[in-house]
Amino acid sequence: GAVVSQHPSRVICKSGTSVKIECRSLDFQATTMFWYRQFPKQSLMLMATSNEGSKATYEQGVEKDKFLINHASLTLSTLTVTSAHPEDSSFYICSGDHLDTQYFGPGTRLTVL
Amino acid sequence: GEDVEQSLFLSVREGDSSVINCTYTDSSSTYLYWYKQEPGAGLQLLTYIFSNMDMKQDQRLTVLLNKKDKHLSLRIADTQTGDSAIYFCAEKEAGGTSYGKLTFGQGTILTVHP
Numbered sequence: 001g002a003v004v005s006q007h008p009s010r011v012i013c014k015s016g017t018s019v020k021i022e023c024r025s026l027d028f029q030a031t032t033m034f035w036y037r038q039f040p041k042q043s044l045m046l047m048a049t050s051n052e053g054s055k056a057t058y059e060q061g062v063e064k065d066k067f068l069i070n071h072a073s074l075t076l077s078t079l080t081v082t083s084a085h086p087e088d089s090s091f092y093i094c095s096g097d098h099l100d101t102q103y104f105g106p107g108t109r110l111t112v113l
Numbered sequence: 114g115e116d117v118e119q120s121l122f123l124s125v126r127e128g129d130s131s132v133i134n135c136t137y138t139d140s141s142s143t144y145l146y147w148y149k150q151e152p153g154a155g156l157q158l159l160t161y162i163f164s165n166m167d168m169k170q171d172q173r174l175t176v177l178l179n180k181k182d183k184h185l186s187l188r189i190a191d192t193q194t195g196d197s198a199i200y201f202c203a204e205k206e207a208g209g210t211s212y213g214k215l216t217f218g219q220g221t222i223l224t225v226h227p
Contacts, residue, residue: 006155032213043201043217044156093155097213100144100205104156 001027004096006105013084014113020080021108023094028103029074030096035067038091038107050077084112115139117204119218126226131189133221135202138183142204145178146215147187150199159187159200189223197225 003026013019023033031052036044048058048069056069066088068080081088089112095102116138125131137145142164148156162169162176162185169176175188185202199222203215 002158004155034214043219046214049214095156101146101158101161102215103158104148106155107153109153 002096002098002101002103003027004030004094004103004105006092006094006108008108009106010109010111012111012113015085016083018080018082019084019110020078021092021094021110023077023079023096023105025075025096025098025103028096028098030077030098031074032097033071033077034095034097034102035069035077035079036093036095038093044093047079081110084110086112088112115142115204115206115216117202117216117218119200119202119221121219122222122224124224124226125192127192127194129192131187131192131196131223131225133187133189133200133202133223135185135187135218136183137185137202137204137216139204139206139216140180140183141207143207144205145176145185146203146205147174147176148201148203150201150220156201192223192225194225194227197223199223 005024007022033050035047047062048056050056050071052071058064071077093107095104146161147159173190177186199220201220202218206214
């Protein structure tokens, strides 16, 4: 149980375009989901906390207008990287909170050319 | 703020036990977790322990918690090559606006040699 999926698993886009990443909890309802970014050989950096039906809470230094988060249902949160640039290339991972534990998706590798 | 520290590398021989150590600073942590990450994948929850427990065992995994020293360890018995991965410890922040957030260590790269 407690499975989280992400789509797409890998995306390559041109600089200046926007990319949407979906995070779904498949067998539980996630009132709270989290979005992380991971650089090569580094730990996870929390970007924002997404709460169903309300605005996301962003960590210090994360631009909310660049990384748009929508958590419209108890099983789906989306992260849209707007006007992507090469420095946004990274591995993005989401998690859903279930019974005091975070369960993670498989991650999305974003490459911006 | 809260801080979680891990040693970066551990190398063991197949069949031996592995012990991965972690220290944390937040004395009000409620839960502490161990996650495993294989290359190009997300994090897989291995086990967790409540802050009022000293030990938890789950098959080949044993978690020890020394709350006084704020030290957490994960022991993997009979380590296999498939256990080679990055292991993250994480602590859950207790309350306030940080409730529910996890603070991660840097990750320990475990390499298992045949």
